[in-house]
Amino acid sequence: MTQFATLSTGPTIAYDDVGQGLPLVLGHGFLLDSSIFSGQAGSLSDRYRVITWHARGHGATEYDGRPFSLWDNARDLIALLDALGIDRAVIGGHSMGGFVALSAALLAPRRIAGLVLINTTPYGQEQYSAGKQQAFADAWQTTGPTRELCQLFGQGMFGGGRLEPWTEKWMKQTPAQCAHPFRAVAERDDLSPRLPEITAPALVVHGSGDAGISVAQTRQWASALPHASPPVVIDGAPHASCATHPEEVTAAIDRFLSALPSA
Template structure:
């Protein structure tokens, strides 16, 4: 784990190093860059796996200044600059995917490919927005009460030992409330711009994802210029790289290995 100054703030990240093609990964809401530890370990010998903490998550502080996922896409580009990375495959889970899509729209010449898991291009669904507003209000008022973080862990991580590990983190660490929540709930719809993205895109989705229906990923499949079929990760909830790393690593490795050499330069 390391820190680097990005757009006037200290961003926490991990970097497997090496001379391989860079793969930059962003985590989902309430999590941090460590969800990609298994990818860094398994893929790091061949590819340079970089995972980073979004604003208000992990080691990257929320300074209270409002921001959008477009701003966080600019964080990815600034992180690339700081690490001497000209082009990379950019990806993520859930909000990490929101950011990856916007990175490809802002700087298509710097994004070789996309890796998108359990994510979407749409704005926050109105029904989801009401539910999440209630959850965030309760967390702000009551903190990480068991009746809140218990179901939250199951929703994000599923029936997996990692769920309790993350509940313990939420009990002892600040939760991403305030500006990160405003960013999540107020995100704009970029569906109409998906055809502008011409790079290859890997799509993955957990079969037990209760946060994001597969129909929302089908929009990515149908509108992105060069998307794979949706790889369904059997038994995974909203965080497949964390809970089902062996299958995710295999799918990612196959995708990255098949990229044309020109994409990797």
């Protein structure tokens, strides 16, 4: 059941909180919500406390509607830990959510017991991909989230998986609803020079079928994290591997958590 916490940073965050034990806090990718982690929450909650949350501009979270950055989302994540009385947690997420977790690890390293990074990147927006994504965002905000645009976005995210539930969610949004989240993602900083500062143990999971981020890129940046093993590559998984290949992703997370000193 979704719960709500009004944070010191401003927004009223929607989140789900199941299980007991070592806290694992996961954030979703752009235009998604916490339901992409339903497979992980269902399988891990008998051993861990799994918290999944909705970022500003997404899902059921309420905020003031003003522009924000992914650093603001990272501060929200830390404030959520405060609101839930959690001193240290394993944090992570998918895509945008993984970037936010890396940012939070830079802001509050003492709070981070580990990182779970799924189909994400620490890099800023490349000029080529920025142009393509701007054209998509312009179309979404001009014509609204049409079925064709939703299918295009969903194919990139989920590959050949079931898109209809997500298409129905997206088509209920107003044309302007993605504007601030898109700006936050498009204008994100490049965190890659600061990766050596992040000393928490880290799990990197990547789908080999991700059309936007290659396995080679992921191996390159993961090697800069002082305490990350080589990435776990999920064969054939698209960008949203946690949703399309939940068993494989969950197994990798379970192995990682069970090996942590605090597990």
